[in-house]
Amino acid sequence: MERGVPVCAVRDLVKTYPAMRGRRGAAQAPAVRASDGITLDVHRGEIFGLLGPNGAGKSTLVRQLTGLLRPDSGGISVLGHDLVRHPERAARLLGYLGQESTALDEMTVALAVETTGRLRGLGAREARAERDAVIDELGLADLTGRALKKLSGGQRRLACFATALIGERPLLVLDEPTTGMDPVARRAVWAAVDRRRAERGVTVVLVTHNVLEAESVLDRVAVIDRGRVIACDTPGGLKEMVSDEVRLELVWRDRPPLDVPEVAALEAAAHVSGRRWTLRLPADRARSAVAAVTAGPAFAALDDFTLATPSLEDVYLALGGRAEGLVKA
Ligand SMILES: Nc1ncnc2c1ncn2[C@@H]1O[C@H](COP(=O)(O)OP(=O)(O)OP(=O)(O)O)[C@@H](O)[C@H]1O
Incomplete structure (x- = not known):
């Protein structure tokens, strides 16, 4: 399918944070x-996801996309604008929800949303009208008079999401937007995103380390590990890479019974996290592994x-990533 010029094109982007010196150099x-x-x-x-564990480089990438951090080398083009040369243009092109919101903390929800609208070029009346519409849409009406710093974590995140929406930018860059939100707030976020995509073709770049959320909301995913894209496809396309395998998780009561030869043989293939072993095995091997661990002394230890x-x-x-930082809830 011919997809035309990308909304956002990143080319060979490199960013190194310099070493920090301690005492006496x-x-x-x-x-x-x-x-x-x-x-x-x-x-x-598209709703395009960046998936990876803590420290993979997701926030560093989106901060470069939003003009807040300068790359050492490489190119970033958003809607035809070169954001490495002209990072100041980012504010006109995209709405950004970062991980922190300290700049707006003293303001009430209503003022934070309205002020952001004004900063994005809306007239006073327009900013008030958009503010009310977004606050209504996200179910924030009861909180409009409260300062952001006096909200719960999830409420505050939702209010900050409202500020990312006002001014109706064609690209939304959202860094873990639903962290700390309850299911109602999460649904409000995804409904708002969907509506903008359906009505105006809005594009979304979304950072997440929540694999379940990634599977349900993303059109395509770039899997990031140690600053590199190690795979990029639809969630379904990525899963086909391992479709002939099943995942077996074993949780031992205490120590795994390595004196049982079948258990010892499984250890080499296991990803070990405390008492939990995770194995990816072809279906027939998984069946015989289950038979082995659900009998005799192995079963007593399971x-x-x-x-x-x-x-x-x-x-x-399977791609060699580290699973520790991925969230499964
Ligand atoms: N300002 C900074 N100075 C030095 N190193 C940094 C800085 N910001 C991030 N890093 C390092 O760069 C790497 C990538 O960090 P980044 O915040 O981009 O990861 P992330 O994928 O967004 O992680 P998380 O899921 O925890 O938000 C990490 O090793 C991190 O420690």
């Missing part, structure tokens, strides 16, 4: 190459086990 923290040659295209109307079809987490592990 000793190295305290080494340099980190947080973007290590990232190339990707995001198309009009607290729980599950067999499941592959998820994005399995894709991620």
Whole structure:
């Protein structure tokens, strides 16, 4: 399918945070190459996800996309504008929800949304009308007079999301927008995103380390690990990479019984996290592994086990990623 010029095109992006010196010049923290040659295209109307564990480089990438951080080298084009040369143009092109919101903390919800609208060029009457519409749409009407800093974490996140929406930018860049939100607030966020996509072809770049959310809301996903894109496809396309495998999770009561030869043989293939072993196995091997651990001394040592079809987490592990930072709720 011909998709035309991408809304957002990233080319070979490199960003290294310099080493930090400790006392007497000793190295305290080494340099980190947080973007290590990232190339990707995001198309009009897509909900495009950046998935990866803590420290993978997702926020560093989106802060460069939003003109807040200058890359060492590489290109970023948003709607035909070169944002490496002209980072100041980002404010006109995109709405950004970062991980923190301290700048607006003293303001009430209503004022924060309205002020953001004015800063984005809306007239006074227009800003008030859009403010009321967005606040209504997100179910924030009861909180309009409260200062952001006096809201709960999830309420505050939703209010900040409202500020990202006002002014109706063609690209939304959202860094973990639903963190701390309850299911009602999450639904309000995804409904608002969907509406803008359907009505105006809005494009969304979304950072997440929640694999379940990624599977349900994203059109395409770039899996990021150590500053690199290690895969990029639809969630379904990524899962096909591991479709001949199933995931077996074993939780041991205490120590795994390594004196049982079948258990010892499984250990080499297991991703071990405390008492939990996660294995990706071809279906027939998984069946014989289940038979082995549900009999005799192995079963006595077993607290729980599950067999499941592959998820994005399995894709991620198959690609060599580290699973520790991925969230499954
Ligand atoms: N200002 C900074 N100075 C030095 N190193 C930094 C800075 N910001 C981030 N880093 C490092 O760069 C790497 C990428 O960090 P980044 O915040 O982009 O990751 P992330 O994928 O967004 O993680 P998270 O899921 O925890 O938000 C990490 O190793 C991090 O420690």
